[in-house]
Amino acid sequence: MLTYERKNTIITITEAVPSNAPALSHLRHQLDGETENFDREQGEAFLDPTAFRALIEQDHQSPHNLCLVATIDEQIVGYARCQGSNLARLQHRVEFGMGVLEAYWGLGIGKQLLLSCISWAKAQRLHKMTLTVLATNEPAISLYHHLGFQQEGCLVDDKYHRDGRYYDTLLMGLFLKSVGE
Template identity: 50%
Template sequence: MIIKSKEHIVNNLNYIIRSAVEEDAKELSKVRVQIDGETENMDREAGEAFIDETGFKELINKDSMSSRNIFLVAEVNGKIAGFSRCEGSELKRSGHKVEFGVCVLKEFWGFAIGKNLLAQSIQWADSNHIKKITLNVLETNEKAIKLYEQNGFEIEGILKMDKQLSDGNYYSTIAMGRINDNTLR
């Protein structure tokens, strides 16, 4: 689905959150690899599960046409600083929910880009009668967990020893969900 662009100014940084377009695909491929290498909060290491320009074009087109998906980018001075995606299911039993994921380049941490991508996604979900948003977050990412809780997400489960990080230790993944009470029947 396509949304209307929204401008933000945080700590003197101007950026726009908008729907991804095909022309973003090449840059998204590079940005995703860079982000994966900047933090261990992601599921992947840099270069793993690589999505090339064609793959991103396919995702963008699929998401633009689907009422159950949304692909957002945060743009700073014409460059992508981060992105988020909500993906719904075509299965009837799971059609009421979407899964949220977000990533932001490290140089743009502290400008509420992730927070605003989340807020825009929640607004989209609520206005499109999506009953539940789910996400997974690494237990060490306390800042993200706090942000999600502040936005109505609750811990629904813990996947123990789910990820092995560069220090050789195993860490748990926190499964979280946000239910939109206004859409319940």
């Protein structure tokens, strides 16, 4: 568990537990409607509380997965997830993803979620963390670069948005042995 203060706000980051499932289901649905930075539009690939509970339980049972929540005044305002693989050739890496409610941007929540995931991945003796990010999401890209991620590729015209335009997706990776060593 990590607790820190920013702008007179106390933020706590903990591992998700099954009782977080209803709040996470609602949060994910809300996040999908707040920004164009996610793969889904609001309501697509909806995970109800039962599905989220199963996902959290699966994450607890797998040494390759992690789900974290960020809370303020006991309200979940963000989450991060690392998903690995049971396949022998892919067990050295995890894919990272996160979301923070727009009302709470600027409090360092995304950075602390990512740092917590990096620490976990290093403790798991993983070799690499990967992620995808919309090429127009400059604040996220800046954070990822700041923490050592490198762009490894670009999927051109990868996402189609409601504005009728196509957008690129960047593939980024972090070699964990070089973080803080």
